[in-house]
Amino acid sequence: MKKGKDKMTSSTTSNNKKSILSKSALLGISAQCLLLTTAANAGNNPVNCKNVQVSETKIYAGQASCPAYHHYTRYDQNRKSQRHTYSEVLSQYVPETTRQWTTLSGMATINSNTWMLREYTYRTGISCNAEVPYSHTEPTMELQCEYTPVAGVRVIRDEGTTETYVKAHGVDSDGHIVKAELWVNGVKQSGDSLSLYGNSGDSFQVRGRVTDNDGHTDEISKTVTLIKSPPRMCGNEPC
Known part of the structure; x- marks a missing residue:
């Protein structure tokens, strides 16, 4: 050596x-x-740890609404099919979220008939995508430490x-x-x-x-x- x-x-x-x-x-x-x-x-x-703002996050909240549609068929007296559209505006309060868009869901009652012109009623689910109103901006914090x-x-x-x-x-x-x-x-x-x-x-x-x-x-x-x-x-x- x-x-x-x-x-x-x-x-x-x-x-x-x-x-x-x-x-x-x-x-x-x-x-x-x-x-x-x-x-x-x-x-x-880890030592000297502290919360540091690294970015900002947009927060959305409030009443969101959107039109929902459902397409169905009815028959006329000559038994010819006709396409119909059911529409309804869905509305819902959305609590604070980081998502700008949300899906609203509801139920619709539809009156239709058969080829034999027999009337019937059914219920079906409807939905649509609604924009959530902007609420405010919050700081995004991160714990940073020395080692x-x-x-x-x-x-x-x-x-x-x-x-x-x-x-x-x-x-x-x-x-x-x-x-x-x-x-x-x-x-x-x-x-x-x-x-x-x-x-x-x-x-x-x-x-x-x-x-x-x-x-x-x-x-x-x-x-x-x-x-x-x-x-x-x-x-x-x-x-």
Whole structure:
């Protein structure tokens, strides 16, 4: 594993010499190291929520009316069919709605006859589309929130050694991360990453914190225990 300058061993103190692992070393780390885990917190919580007007909605209400028609057949004395039309104006009060048009329905009583000139009466449904009068305009509100970031700690282990690289990182669903901070055993580090050194079984308390562009933060803590990872093999020989 390409060694970073920042490091902490189980016997070092905050006064030990430290510097940050370079980005170039991190980019090449996947070919030389084993990615262990990325621990992530819940985060992504809504904050500073408020109702914001995003548009306006027209409201319709009032007395709506329209003419409804029904076509039927009657026979004259010569038993010739004649087409007749029944019409009626339907009217109804429509409560507040966002629909400008509504369907009105009613029943009509029709007097007709048969080809044998026998009279009869029947009832049938009639309907028509009526325009609802405009009433007023109401604002359309939408709940808009900012969201906290999600903090994580990336842990990468060296192949064949106990060296372990840790890095604080995060994601933000409604913006971007502007700062990542790292603490190891309660000591704040100068950067957001560090290489840990020691014997197998040595443990470090690692805490990461991220801040997004809205100033919201999220933290995560975990225990990182050093283990000696087996070397990467190329056939029967270590690479």
